[in-house]
Amino acid sequence: MREPLAVDLFSGAGGLSLGLKAAGFKVAAGVEMDRLASQTYALNNPDAITINDDIRNVSAWKLKKDIGRRISLLAACPPCQGFTSLTSKFRRDDPRNDLPSEVIRFARILKPKAIMFENVPRFLTSARGKSRFDLVKRELEALDYKVTYCILQAADFGSSQFRRRLVVFAASSEIEPPKPTHAQTASGDIAAWRTVKDKIGALGPAEPFQPGKLSAPRPLAEWHVVRRLSDLNQRRLEAAVPDGARWDLPDELRPACHVGSSTGFRNVYGRMSWERPSPTITGGCTSPSKGRFGHPEVARTISVREAGLLQDFPDDYIVDAEGQIDRACEMIGNAFPARLAEAAARQVMATL
Known part of the structure; x- marks a missing residue:
């Protein structure tokens, strides 16, 4: 058949x-x-x-x-x-x-x-x-x-x-x-949710993204790269509590439009928790201002590779983004798990 x-x-x-x-x-x-x-x-x-x-x-x-x-x-x-x-x-x-x-x-x-x-x-x-x-x-x-x-x-x-x-x-x-x-x-035949730690906890350190280095089609495993953060965003992620809200940040680390506010999108400048599934992965998955995309343990965002794995892409999946980190993130974030x-x-x- x-x-x-x-x-x-x-x-x-x-x-x-x-x-x-x-x-x-x-x-x-x-x-x-x-x-x-x-x-x-x-x-x-x-x-x-x-x-x-x-x-x-x-x-x-x-x-x-x-x-x-x-x-x-x-x-x-x-x-x-x-x-x-x-x-x-x-x-x-x-x-x-x-x-x-x-x-x-x-x-x-x-x-x-x-x-x-x-x-x-x-x-x-x-x-x-x-x-x-x-x-x-x-x-x-x-x-x-x-x-x-x-x-x-x-x-x-x-x-x-x-x-x-x-x-x-x-x-x-x-x-x-x-x-x-x-x-x-x-419970019974129902397993516990798979967590961020289950999926990416064993991965080693990510490398800073270097324009042009991934210009040819490469497997997802080679996209273990992150954007270079500003000093301010670095401090924001260092201060962020895993699975916390953006208003957990002290006022001096908040963008001006967020100072004194505890309403609106709670996930920006946030960090994931090892013990829960990740938030929805989007095309902004390597930008701290776009959601709760901070790594649970290290003061960085998740890498492109980590985002892809959380979206159920395997490590050997070929990514052709012509060396553009924004485009790699868009392709991953727009996918159906x-x-x-x-x-x-x-x-x-x-x-x-």
Whole structure:
């Protein structure tokens, strides 16, 4: 029996495809607009068709012909930035917010047996996202799919990271949400959450990033690098309490806009705790001002390698960022954690 085929839309650097393959799918194609993410995807998925283009320019009919047989799963992770809480204060509508409709266009032509769609929870719960969620749901139901959805926590499925994601399933019969395999406290068949220490505690010292040194595609293990911090940011991380809030810092170490305030984003200039999963890894994962990205023990941020491992990328995963630390962080931070992707994809596999 041939492996069931999957297509990965908005594939990024390939986190979702890692999970699809672990669940038993053969990934036939990945579509990604960003050049470096697409190059990274191709290096790690040499047997897949890799399309580097705006998805709105991609012919679903041509892709169907190139694949040559019916696919079992159409998987998609449309950009979520327009729906996140970090951007909710801006009233302007992000033009990427309409990209989920491209999943419907491909579904009409590829006619997959099942569809798996991932986004941030606010795609379901915010006014801006809910209207688009309802449209996608109606369109899938019009194609005779039964639609189910759930909000899942990556840490509950073996990732060493807190990351909540909305997962939408569509198939000829209802697909049940996966059952958690991990929890804060172990009990019976449920293991304890994997912690930051479990994932990166044994790694050695990180090196300061040197522009140009990683200009060629290199495995993630070689990206054990961090940004050089200003003296002030160094002092902030030295003073930060693991798993504490930014208002734990004394006023003299706070940015001017934070002095005297104990409201707003609590994680900036924070440090992770060894004993818990990490906070959500984002594209700002090596910048202390972007979140709780301080190392639990050393006065530095986590390294690019550590961020990748917390996002479920293996050490031998090839990263092609052309020596740009910002781009490496973006590719890692934008990925769908592979362990969560695998758990969701196994639910699809069970219905085929």
